[in-house]
Amino acid sequence: MFQPPVFTRRQSIAAAVSIGGTIGISPLMRSIAAVAAEEPANDQRHCVLLWMSGGPSQIDTFDMKPKHNNGGAFEEIATSVPGLRFSEHLPKLSGQADRLAILRGMSTKEGDHERGTTVMRTGHALGGPVRYPAIGCSLSKSLRNPVSKLPHYVTIAPGPFARSSLSPGFLGPKYAATSVSVSGPPGSDNFAALRVDHLQPHPQVDAPRFQRRLALWESMQATFLQTRDTPNVVAHDTVYRSAIDMLGSDAKDAFDLTGEPDVVRQAYGSGTFGQGCLMARRLIERGVPLVEVTLGDGLGWDTHANNFDQVKRLSEQLDVGWSTLMTELADRGLLEKTTILWAGEFGRTPAINSNGGRDHFPQAFSCVLAGGGIAGGQAYGATSADGMEVTDGKIDQQDLLATLCAALGVDPASENIAEGGRPIAISEGSPIRQVLL
Amino acid sequence: MIKRLLCVHAVVAVVLSFADVARCDQATGDRFVDPPATIDRYLVESWRQTSIEPSARSSDAEFCRRVWLDLAGVAPPVWQLRTFLADPAPDKRDRLIDSLLDSARFANHMANRWNTFLLPADAAEPNQENAAAMHGWLRQQFLKNTPYDHLVGGFLTAGGKSDRGPAIFYTSRNLEPVKLAAATSRLFLGVQLECAQCHDHPYARWTQEDFWSFAAFFAQLRLSDSDMRGGGQAIEDRSGGEVMFPESDRVMSPRYPGVSSPPETDPTDFRRRQLTIWLASRNNPYFARAAANRVWAHLFGRGIVDPVDAMDSSHPPSHPELLQFLADYLVEQRFDLRALYRVIARSDAYQRSSEIRDATRPPADSFAAMNIKTLSASQYFDSLRQNVLMGTGSPAGAQTARTEFLRRMDAADADPSDFPHGVVQVLGMMNGPEMLAATMDQQSGLIASMDAPFFDDADRIETLFLACLSRPPTDAEQAQFLAYLKTTSEQPLKERLSDLTWILLNTAECFVCP
Numbered sequence: 001m002f003q004p005p006v007f008t009r010r011q012s013i014a015a016a017v018s019i020g021g022t023i024g025i026s027p028l029m030r031s032i033a034a035v036a037a038e039e040p041a042n043d044q045r046h047c048v049l050l051w052m053s054g055g056p057s058q059i060d061t062f063d064m065k066p067k068h069n070n071g072g073a074f075e076e077i078a079t080s081v082p083g084l085r086f087s088e089h090l091p092k093l094s095g096q097a098d099r100l101a102i103l104r105g106m107s108t109k110e111g112d113h114e115r116g117t118t119v120m121r122t123g124h125a126l127g128g129p130v131r132y133p134a135i136g137c138s139l140s141k142s143l144r145n146p147v148s149k150l151p152h153y154v155t156i157a158p159g160p161f162a163r164s165s166l167s168p169g170f171l172g173p174k175y176a177a178t179s180v181s182v183s184g185p186p187g188s189d190n191f192a193a194l195r196v197d198h199l200q201p202h203p204q205v206d207a208p209r210f211q212r213r214l215a216l217w218e219s220m221q222a223t224f225l226q227t228r229d230t231p232n233v234v235a236h237d238t239v240y241r242s243a244i245d246m247l248g249s250d251a252k253d254a255f256d257l258t259g260e261p262d263v264v265r266q267a268y269g270s271g272t273f274g275q276g277c278l279m280a281r282r283l284i285e286r287g288v289p290l291v292e293v294t295l296g297d298g299l300g301w302d303t304h305a306n307n308f309d310q311v312k313r314l315s316e317q318l319d320v321g322w323s324t325l326m327t328e329l330a331d332r333g334l335l336e337k338t339t340i341l342w343a344g345e346f347g348r349t350p351a352i353n354s355n356g357g358r359d360h361f362p363q364a365f366s367c368v369l370a371g372g373g374i375a376g377g378q379a380y381g382a383t384s385a386d387g388m389e390v391t392d393g394k395i396d397q398q399d400l401l402a403t404l405c406a407a408l409g410v411d412p413a414s415e416n417i418a419e420g421g422r423p424i425a426i427s428e429g430s431p432i433r434q435v436l437l
Numbered sequence: 438m439i440k441r442l443l444c445v446h447a448v449v450a451v452v453l454s455f456a457d458v459a460r461c462d463q464a465t466g467d468r469f470v471d472p473p474a475t476i477d478r479y480l481v482e483s484w485r486q487t488s489i490e491p492s493a494r495s496s497d498a499e500f501c502r503r504v505w506l507d508l509a510g511v512a513p514p515v516w517q518l519r520t521f522l523a524d525p526a527p528d529k530r531d532r533l534i535d536s537l538l539d540s541a542r543f544a545n546h547m548a549n550r551w552n553t554f555l556l557p558a559d560a561a562e563p564n565q566e567n568a569a570a571m572h573g574w575l576r577q578q579f580l581k582n583t584p585y586d587h588l589v590g591g592f593l594t595a596g597g598k599s600d601r602g603p604a605i606f607y608t609s610r611n612l613e614p615v616k617l618a619a620a621t622s623r624l625f626l627g628v629q630l631e632c633a634q635c636h637d638h639p640y641a642r643w644t645q646e647d648f649w650s651f652a653a654f655f656a657q658l659r660l661s662d663s664d665m666r667g668g669g670q671a672i673e674d675r676s677g678g679e680v681m682f683p684e685s686d687r688v689m690s691p692r693y694p695g696v697s698s699p700p701e702t703d704p705t706d707f708r709r710r711q712l713t714i715w716l717a718s719r720n721n722p723y724f725a726r727a728a729a730n731r732v733w734a735h736l737f738g739r740g741i742v743d744p745v746d747a748m749d750s751s752h753p754p755s756h757p758e759l760l761q762f763l764a765d766y767l768v769e770q771r772f773d774l775r776a777l778y779r780v781i782a783r784s785d786a787y788q789r790s791s792e793i794r795d796a797t798r799p800p801a802d803s804f805a806a807m808n809i810k811t812l813s814a815s816q817y818f819d820s821l822r823q824n825v826l827m828g829t830g831s832p833a834g835a836q837t838a839r840t841e842f843l844r845r846m847d848a849a850d851a852d853p854s855d856f857p858h859g860v861v862q863v864l865g866m867m868n869g870p871e872m873l874a875a876t877m878d879q880q881s882g883l884i885a886s887m888d889a890p891f892f893d894d895a896d897r898i899e900t901l902f903l904a905c906l907s908r909p910p911t912d913a914e915q916a917q918f919l920a921y922l923k924t925t926s927e928q929p930l931k932e933r934l935s936d937l938t939w940i941l942l943n944t945a946e947c948f949v950c951p
Contacts, residue, residue: 131557151860151861167847172848172851172855172857173846173847173848173851173857173858173859173861173862174857174858174859175859176859176861176862177861178860178861178864179861197864197865198864198865198867198868198869199864199868200868201867201868202868202872202873202876202877204932209928209932209936212921212936213936213939213940216917216918216921216936216937216940217940217943217944219917220914220940220941220944220946221944221945223913223914224944224945224946225945227792227793227794228791228792228793228809228945228946228949228951229798230791230798230801230808230809230854231854231855231856232809232810232811232853232854232855232856232949233809233856233945233949235855235856236811236856236858236945236948236949237945239856239858239859239860239863240863240867240943240945242860242863243860243863243864243867246860247864421744421747
């Protein structure tokens with residue numbers, strides 16, 4: 001049985017240092033310490049965006065109101081952090097609450113799916129004169145790994161909805177996310193099948209044939225470049241060579257989950273989200289700076305009716321996928337270099353409607369930060385007893401994104417140049433110091 | 438204090454610009470006798486001063502690919518290219534330019550380009566019907582060769598029931614005066630007035646006053662009630678709406694940027710008409726210059742002022758006299774855009790090669806060698822459809838494939854001197870569905886056509902080159918490709934042709950206008 005250790009690497013090493021000399025250290029701790037000592041200096045940071053499509057219910061997850069009529073059907077449970085309580089359907093995450101900072105004072109102005117998605121993903125309202133890039137594009141540009149053959153930003157199962165909010169905007173298509181999609185029904189092993197678009201040559205083109213094509217292609221490119229070495233022609237050649245490098249390298253194995261033991265695949269959950277979290281771990285191990293995993297294909301969290309059954313089911317997927325990802329990253333010493341943001345386009349109404357559902361609610365909802373750079377084990381901000389308004393620590397999407405940047409060591413004020421030469425900061429908000437390490 | 442200085446500055450600058458225009462009017466008539474030669478004279482003089490050696494004249498094939506892609510928006514069809522290459526007449530380039538400018542393809546391509554300029558980059562997808570209506574409207578104007586000042590005037594004052602097309606320009610910006618002022622000044626004046634939205638422009642002469650009184654021209658737009666039901670969008674001007682200076686209760690009255698006197702009153706207080714009277718007139722020193730600079734940038738891959746929408750003091754023109762000449766010519770031709778395209782395309786400068794052998798490439802802003810322009814996604818796809826897919830499959834299917842390709846390759850604001858794509862797009866190019874269709878003998882009309890009994894391998898290779906790269910192969914290429922067809926003979930011929938097609942379609946040469 002797969003048994004997740006319960007401490008972070010940082011804690012393990014601290015423990016090893018403080019107690020190792022006197023009472024000896026366990027074999028597990030010794031091996032982790034050894035790995036840490038041998039690790040080459042590598043300051044590559046990573047970001048995982050866990051996107052909850054449809055707008056997750058804060059009251060049924062991270063901001064429970066058990067004493068109020070609005071509280072709903074779920075019980076709250078204690079977590080590893082005294083005083084911090086989550087939904088009963090998040091037991092594994094409760095065990096890792098020391099890694100999570102719950103932001104309970106989120107508030108935006110957009111209660112429509114497309115507009116809300118755009119605001120949360122880009123920091124800006126839809127329809128302005130500037131095409132703001134998705135935060136994943138800006139961050140992957142700042143965090144990009146110059147030696148990696150893999151893409152800088154991979155989005156897993158993004159679903160068909162509000163695709164323009166994933167757009168690199170004025171940064172240009174170079175910074176677009178590589179999309180991993182669900183390639184059909186689960187295989188015979190019952191795990192969700194995930195596939196990168198256009199990663200494989202056409203089926204009738206086998207490897208030797210592809211190599212023959214490339215050989216003659218290279219010669220054509222070289223001849224043309226000899227007399228026409230303008231920047232756009234050189235860039236075409238460079239980008240093609242990176243793509244060909246990736247196709248020919250082991251790096252693309254990162255996308256192949258069949259090499260993972262079944263027990264590990266099972267630990268993440270067999271659905272799209274769980275397998276996506278496993279792929280995220282494999283990509284981060286190989287140096288990819290930014291991975292986004294979507295839960296709720298289409299608008300799964302849009303629980304206007306029958307809220308509790310749906311949120312229970314989604315919470316179970318969320319709980320195993322996310323908690324196993326943190327555990328496995330921590331085992332590899334990568335959690336402290338990886339900042340995780342959990343968010344959707346808005347929250348849901350505290351009041352329960354006549355269909356047993358909850359409706360769109362951007363006024364007061366929760367997001368969660370975890371991992372590298374984040375002071376876990378706390379809730380920042382609070383909502384009123386009925387959940388209707390933020391009473392403390394009110395923040396908007398700009399503050400949230402600025403905090404994410406700061407946790408990753410990226411200055412939120414760093415500027416990119418928009419159309420027409422206008423410099424635009426990644427985020428104009430103020431980082432929340434209390435949740436940063 | 439600083440603001441006042443800037444205002445004074447603005448007035449002086451406008452007076453100077455008027456002086457320029459006046460001087461042109463006095464110029465002798467022979468100034469416009471041979472405009473292509475005049476264009477070349479200005480350029481040759483600048484190269485002499487900077488000791489730049491221009492490139493050679495382009496080959497017929499290079500010229501043909503270039504002028505088709507620039508004016509028709511697609512690579513030349515193979516048979517047209519063959520006819521052109523075989524034509525011995527010395528005036529064949531002039532005739533090709535003229536016939537393309539008169540073709541419906543030119544109107545279509547211009548409408549494509551202007552649709553991209555006029556719509557906010559995200560607007561086309563959710564508003565396909567309205568974007569199509571505007572495309573149709575623009576196409577009509579370019580077909581009729583409506584003078585550019587009339588076109589812009591008609592465009593800016595449109596929006597009623599009869600001409601819904603242009604309304605999307607306004608509705609896609611939510612009728613907001615600030616956004617409309619910014620877009621209008623960029624597009625038609627070539628200046629970024631919106632930088633003065635919050636503070637006086639640091640590099641240009643624009644003040645906050647200029648911006649907000651310009652925005653006041655768009656203060657009275659309303660969606661027309663009567664048309665809300667029909668699903669279409671119509672807009673009208675209604676008195677009452679005003680723009681306030683930021684953080685004040687000062688109502689801004691409409692004023693032309695850089696002009697101190699207020700506009701003449703309009704009998705029905707139709708502010709957009711008031712704006713148009715000045716904007717699209719020869720008294721506006723920015724309008725013709727901005728238009729001429731855009732035409733130049735279209736054909737040469739960069740403007741004489743670059744970027745084309747930032748014609749301020751921090752972006753001086755590379756060839757100021759040339760730009761003034763082109764603007765004056767456009768005014769003299771009563772804003773006939775086709776006439777301007779014609780004379781530029783006939784110049785030696787436009788017909789120079791982009792190839793540089795054994796020498797350093799002249800700077801891009803010297804225009805001493807043709808700049809290589811990256812194709813837009815639609816230029817690439819439309820050329821592929823015309824020359825390789827060749828109408829196999831259903832038209833609806835082809836349209837879906839086109840939409841999907843454009844979505845994947847979207848780079849609306851990309852500069853043609855840049856290659857805007859990354860690994861994601863390139864994987865799609867190599868392994869995507871269009872490439873599959875183009876290289877499978879069941880779907881690729883080009884590969885299917887190779888069955889003709891009178892074709893030998895050399896003919897096949899030549900046809901592939903003409904279809905994909907708009908030129909015949911060199912001897913070395915011919916030998917390499919023939920060798921490819923022969924040495925892998927355990928594969929069927931069609932598979933080998935499929936490989937060669939894939940190779941050519943993925944070269945940098947296939948993705949640029951030479």
